[in-house]
Amino acid sequence: MFDVKAWAVYIVEWAAKDPYGFLTTVILVLTPLFIISAALSWKLAKMIETREREQKKKRKRQENIVKAKRAKKD
Incomplete structure (x- = not known):
């Protein structure tokens, strides 16, 4: 089964090791969602x-x- 704790640790390590890459990925993932939300609103x-x-x-x-x-x- 999917281990949430291990996944969370991986995400935190990734954010700590490569903060700019992490933030870029998060922004790229969230931007379309914000655009969709704005359009629907x-x-x-x-x-x-x-x-x-x-x-x-x-x-x-x-x-x-x-x-x-x-x-x-x-």
């Missing part, structure tokens, strides 16, 4: 804004319908 923000705009339009439409019905009753 932006997309989610746009979806939320769109939904809020639609809800605002629906609310305003409903208010106008109620006003029109009240005006007809008078």
